[in-house]
C-alpha cells in the first residue's frame with residue numbers, strides 16, 4: 001500500500017492519526033459538496049490536533065492519506081467502484097479505482113497501524129433482512145478488526161433494533177458519547193439503548209487500551225449524536241426514508257447499490273436539508289475522533 005510520508009512519520013513518532021473513508025465521498029454525497037466536506041473534515045481533524053488519513057484505492061493500490069487532488073478525483077470521477085471486504089482482492093488484481101466502505105477502510109487502516117476511524121454512519125441490518133439477508137459487511141468487520149469507529153449511529157433506512165442485536169451477537173461494544181440512547185444519524189433519538197454511556201474521549205481511550213492489552217480482537221463503535229441545532233425533525237426525515245425505501249423496492253435496487261440509492265434519494269426528497277445535517281454530523285465526529293486519537297496516544 002502507499003502511505004503518505006506525513007502519515008508514515010506520524011505513526012513512527014506515535015502521533016495521533018485518524019482514518020477516513022472514501023465511499024462517503026464517491027457514493028454518499030453529491031459533487032461538489034462531497035469534496036468540500038472531505039477537505040473540511042480533514043481540516044477539522046488537524047485543528048483538533050490529529051493527522052487525517054483519507055483512504056481509497058487507486059489503480060489497485062490502497063492509498064492511506066489521499067492528497068486533496070486525489071480527493072477531488074474521487075468526488076468527481078464516474079465509475080469509481082464501491083469496495084467492501086469481498087471486493088478488495090479483485091480490485092487489487094484488476095488494478096481498479098475504488099472508494100472504500102467502513103469495512104474496507106477498517107481493514108486498510110488496521111494494516112497501516114491506524115486505530116481510530118471517523119465516519120458519518122455505518123452500514124447495518126437492512127429492513128426486511130429476514131427475507132433479503134441484506135446485512136452490511138461493516139458489522140462483520142467491526143467484529144474482527146481492531147479499529148475504533150466514530151459515527152453518528154445508523155440511519156433509520158436500516159432496522160436499528162436488529163443492527164444492535166447483530167452487534168451484540170458479534171461482540172462489538174456500542175458506546176454512546178454523552179448519551180444512553182443510540183443516535184439515529186439525522187436525529188439524536190432512536191428509542192434504543194447503547195451498551196454503555198461514555199462521557200469523555202479519555203474514557204474511550206482507556207477502553208481501547210484495555211481491549212488491546214487483553215487481546216480482545218474487534219472494533220469499538222462510538223456513537224456520537226448529531227448536535228441539537230442540526231438535528232432534523234423526526235417525522236419529516238421518517239417520511240423521506242419511507243418514500244426512498246418504497247422507491248428502491250419499486251425499482252428493484254439490490255446489493256451494494258441499495259445504500260447509495262437510498263442516500264441519494266433522501267437528499268433529493270429533503271431538498272438537500274438532509275445533506276447539510278449529514279455534513280455537520282461528520283464534522284462533529286471528526287472533532288471527537290481527533291480527541292480520542294490524541295488521548296489514546298497520551299495514555
Ligand code: PSU
Pocket residue numbers: 021023024025027028084100101102103120121122123124135136137138155255256257259260263
Ligand atoms: N451510511 C451513510 N453514509 C454512507 C454509507 C453508509 O450514512 O456513505 C456508506 C459507508 O461507506 C458504509 C457503506 O460502509 O455505505 C455501507 O454499504 P453497504 O450497506 O452496502 O454495506
Ligand code: MN
Pocket residue numbers: 134135136137255256258
Ligand atoms: Mn448490503
